[in-house]
Amino acid sequence: xxxxxxxxxxxxxxxxxxxxxxxxxxxxxxxxxxxxxxxxxxxxxxxxxxxxxxxxxxxxxxxxxxxxxxxxxxxxxxxxxxxxxxxxxxxxxxxxxxxxxxxxxxxxxxxxxxxxxxxxxxxx
Amino acid sequence: xxxxxxxxxxxxxxxxxxxxxxxxxxxxxxxxxxxxxxxxxxxxxxxxxxxxxxxxxxxxxxxxxxxxxxxxxxxxxxxxxxxxxxxxxxxxxxxxxxxxxxxxxxxxxxxxxxxxxxxxxxxxxxxxxxxxxxxxxxxxxxxxxxxxxxxxxxxxxxxxxxxxxxxxxxxxxxxxxxxxxxxxxxxxxxxxxxxxxxxxxxxxxxxxxxxxxxxxxxxxxxxxxxxxxxxxxxxxxxxxxxxxxxxxxxxxxxxxxxxxxxxxxxxxxxxxxxxxxxxxxxxxxxxxxxxxxxxxxxxxxxxxxxxxxxxxxxxxxxxxxxxxxxxxxxxxxxxxxxxxxxxxxxxxxxxxxxxxxxxxxxxxxxxxxxxxxxxxxxxxxxxxxxxxxxxxxxxxxxxxxxxxxxxxxxxxxxxxx
Numbered sequence: 302x303x304x305x306x307x308x309x310x311x312x313x314x315x316x317x318x319x320x321x322x323x324x325x326x327x328x329x330x331x332x333x334x335x336x337x338x339x340x341x342x343x344x345x346x347x348x349x350x351x352x353x354x355x356x357x358x359x360x361x362x363x364x365x366x367x368x369x370x371x372x373x374x375x376x377x378x379x380x381x382x383x384x385x386x387x388x389x390x391x392x393x394x395x396x397x398x399x400x401x402x403x404x405x406x407x408x409x410x411x412x413x414x415x416x417x418x419x420x421x422x423x424x425x
Numbered sequence: 426x427x428x429x430x431x432x433x434x435x436x437x438x439x440x441x442x443x444x445x446x447x448x449x450x451x452x453x454x455x456x457x458x459x460x461x462x463x464x465x466x467x468x469x470x471x472x473x474x475x476x477x478x479x480x481x482x483x484x485x486x487x488x489x490x491x492x493x494x495x496x497x498x499x500x501x502x503x504x505x506x507x508x509x510x511x512x513x514x515x516x517x518x519x520x521x522x523x524x525x526x527x528x529x530x531x532x533x534x535x536x537x538x539x540x541x542x543x544x545x546x547x548x549x550x551x552x553x554x555x556x557x558x559x560x561x562x563x564x565x566x567x568x569x570x571x572x573x574x575x576x577x578x579x580x581x582x583x584x585x586x587x588x589x590x591x592x593x594x595x596x597x598x599x600x601x602x603x604x605x606x607x608x609x610x611x612x613x614x615x616x617x618x619x620x621x622x623x624x625x626x627x628x629x630x631x632x633x634x635x636x637x638x639x640x641x642x643x644x645x646x647x648x649x650x651x652x653x654x655x656x657x658x659x660x661x662x663x664x665x666x667x668x669x670x671x672x673x674x675x676x677x678x679x680x681x682x683x684x685x686x687x688x689x690x691x692x693x694x695x696x697x698x699x700x701x702x703x704x705x706x707x708x709x710x711x712x713x714x715x716x717x718x719x720x721x722x723x724x725x726x727x728x729x730x731x732x733x734x735x736x737x738x739x740x741x742x743x744x745x746x747x748x749x750x751x752x753x754x755x756x757x758x759x760x761x762x763x764x765x766x767x768x769x770x771x772x773x774x775x776x777x778x779x780x781x782x783x784x785x786x787x788x789x790x791x792x793x794x795x796x797x798x799x800x801x802x803x804x805x806x807x808x809x810x811x812x813x814x815x816x817x818x819x820x821x822x823x824x825x826x827x828x829x830x831x832x833x834x835x836x837x838x839x840x841x842x
Contacts, residue, residue, distance in 0.1 A: 346685070349734055375794075376794055382740060385738065397734075403679075404679060405676070
């Protein structure tokens with residue numbers, strides 16, 4: 302994900318590292334937060350699945366709440382289900398009830414502390 | 426009480442006739458010259474349409490699921506018009522085994538004419554929602570809902586419980602399936618009715634389709650067997666290429682059952698009669714949320730409610746207005762007519778619909794991926810050849826044979842397991 306120079310400044314000033322590592326982890330850098338997540342590979346089509354998420358705030362504040370959603374911007378619709386998010390403590394979460402009912406380009410979004418971070422998903 | 430209806434043996438005989446009919450369905454038989462070239466992505470897409478058949482997984486919300494005694498009871502109840510107080514309607518009235526468990530009518534007829542097409546019954550365990558609008562979140566609720574609908578069976582818990590009081594053999598079979606007597610459950614006729622629906626569901630779960638020419642091709646591709654793949658007719662391969670490519674059919678008709686299990690608006694008119702509309706998913710989900718028989722209610726046998734996830738998390742948005750269930754395409758060539766209102770008599774009409782569809786009929790928030798496909802006649806022929814190759818060559822649907830003879834009351838004292 303390309304970041305503008307303006308977006309880079311706070312990340313240099315206040316770095317944080319979400320508590321997640323290992324294979325298949327993807328990370329998105331926001332202005333005020335960093336989110337890492339791991340999904341099943343390959344992504345299941347039209348079947349429920351869950352993802353692991355870890356988030357941190359650059360200012361060091363605690364993350365207690367996070368929302369996850371997915372949309373298909375090209376087709377102007379989202380999922381037919383509202384995912385659940387369970388907090389596991391220490392900025393770690395388990396998001397379940399995701400179901401991508403069409404193949405193609407999806408956008409996964411993480412809403413945390415007033416900021417929304419987005420990642421592209423490709424489903425075969 | 427003398428039976429006024431065909432017994433399970435008749436259902437099985439009719440299913441045998443179905444087998445003969447199925448063999449009469451035009452099927453690809455000629456060997457093609459060579460398989461078409463498929464890109465790596467196309468190969469992945471084709472492989473995602475199998476393998477077939479999938480393993481059977483019992484329904485955790487229905488303790489009768491997969492149980493032989495319940496399946497046998499369900500086979501008998503399926504043809505029993507006493508479930509309707511008038512004695513005029515049985516499940517088999519609309520879901521006829523010699524018509525692939527549908528009725529070949531545009532719209533169903535119960536006690537009165539109904540606004541929707543009768544869905545075929547096959548591979549039902551693979552579904553998440555049942556009915557054109559997803560008005561049921563389990564197969565047992567899908568079996569219960571028409572019993573209580575005044576337009577379909579017009580039945581009641583009392584009517585259903587009464588059948589067992591008048592028929593000792595049936596009561597014996599109920600006891601064998603559920604481990605309790607329906608006549609001593611007299612104070613709980615609702616529970617007797619729900620168990621009746623669960624037995625009907627257990628029977629319908631056995632209505633599965635077998636392997637098709639497409640499955641043979643798909644598996645040949647998976648194991649790299651070019652000779653076997655070449656036996657799949659070239660025209661069907663061309664149709665398959667269109668299906669996963671320019672046609673974008675796979676966007677909704679995906680997975681081994683050729684359905685994403687969700688809902689879509691494809692531009693079929695919503696009017697039932699002038700001034701009366703069928704809002705499809707939008708209306709049926711609201712109705713389901715108000716039902717005491719959803720998987721969130723007390724009648725589910727799944728203490729953990731693991732299968733209730735879809736019901737718990739389903740969203741209801743304006744975009745769902747006028748959406749209808751994406752049907753499976755397995756056996757689609759033998760289950761005409763088509764669409765939620767049966768308005769398209771033949772599969773070729775369906776191709777023409779997608780070829781020329783009127784985008785203005787699709788409400789604003791619907792998928793803009795639906796565009797008129799402008800199919801050439803040879804494209805339509807190819808798609809038809811592909812869809813026909815999804816027909817179960819060995820006999821479409823086949824119920825498990827139910828044992829005849831009287832129920833052993835002593836053996837029925839203990840539940841089957």
